[in-house]
Amino acid sequence: MTKITVKANGPYLVEGADVVDETGAAFPVEAGKPIALCRCGASKKKPFCDGTHVSIGFKSTETVAVFKAK
């Protein structure tokens, strides 16, 4: 089962999935390890998180409770 965790003030943490480009070619990732995908837009290693979200002070507010309230 694929699981995507929306990290507070950080990346999407993806478990149990491959990451492919628009042609279907797979990005090299370590098998069996979670993958962190950038959602702040500032990573220099997109689509992966490189930790830049910390230095730019990326803040997120998404939670299930907020989503249900809309």
Ligand code: FES
């Ligand atoms: S979420 Fe980590 S660099 Fe963008």
